[in-house]
Amino acid sequence: MLKRLLVTSFLLAMPGVHPAFSQTCETLQAGPSGRVVAISDGDTLDLDTGLTVRLVGIQAPKLPLGREGFEAWPLGDEAKALITELTLGESVSLYYGGESRDRHGRALAHMLVDGDAGQVWVQEEMLRAGLARVYSFPDNRSCLEYLLAAEGQGRVERRGIWRDPYYAIRDAADPDSILERDGGYELVEGRVLNADRVGSRVYLNFGRYWKEDFTVVIETPGLRVFEQAGIDPLSFDNAVIRVRGWIDTLDGPRMLVTHPEQIEVLARP
Missing domain, CATH: 2.40.50.140 (Nucleic acid-binding proteins)
Incomplete structure (x- = not known):
């Protein structure tokens, strides 16, 4: 219950809707759509189409996910809870800004939740909540200036991971x-x-x-x-x-x- 209240407070504190995503990241290419049916961790989700999506441009605190001897990073559960609140059961649209698949076959995509009031850019929300950091590759660098700004907002406001010495x-x-x-x-x-x-x-x-x-x-x-x-x-x-x-x-x-x-x-x- 406490964790759900924490996640809800993140959502209420953030504007949420991204009314001009296509103008902000105009270099992106539209990808497939689907409904989110499962969450692995704070940056990996499954769609009803069978596609697994690794949210490009961010890294959420890691969870063991069955890896023997792997210690969960602090706030990994909170990151998973927030992305669950944002996306589970929702219709989403994917956008590509570089390499579209990783070696595991996962889609490397920006994700927008298609809400009644507009679209929510999931990466931006995770960063502003302080439950992810910007994480990029030379073959996937689109929109990073906006993601860095969102990370900076979360850091200045000392949200999420920015209160934990592990992420200092x-x-x-x-x-x-x-x-x-x-x-x-x-x-x-x-x-x-x-x-x-x-x-x-x-x-x-x-x-x-x-x-x-x-x-x-x-x-x-x-x-x-x-x-x-x-x-x-x-x-x-x-x-x-x-x-x-x-x-x-x-x-x-x-x-x-x-x-x-x-x-x-x-x-x-």
Whole structure:
């Protein structure tokens, strides 16, 4: 009962209807429609057509879903409850902005609930409620500026995950705290001490000791995407940025960046 009240409060606090989605994300291609009949977690649903949909552009807190030894992320149940409230039993329309299927055959789509008062953009609502983070790929980058804005609203208002230390934005100047998140999907903020090209890679260094300090790495495929977008990664030198991605510990804590939308510039020198 308490969880349902919490979910209802999220819905009441948000405007909900997205009256101009087609204008906001005009690059999207219309996909199939259907009715939501099952929910796996906060970003994966099944339609009555037999199609499984992975909501593109976001990542909700993960649940074990039968994976042995997998620990649920905080607020995973709350994320599932909200998306259930938004979509279960509802007619929905799918829109594609890039690669339309993943390796599991799931549709990678934006989802709109077709309500009497208008359409509700499910990804946007999950982000504004603080029950998902923006999560993107180089082959699926449509509408990210709007999703980042929705995430920012949830974060500023300290909704959902943004009250939980598990999802705290990490300080690039504290590499030990980032090391503790090895294998995790994280947001990290800090000033780039220097941006340097070495061979076929660009390194954004946040400290003087690259084997110990946090580093962002952009490899050749990613550099091509940056070039196509007209962005020179070396321009991040001395900028304060927020970067998102998976943490690994090859030569100290680092993050591999594959496309520009993983980096938000917060301040330039």
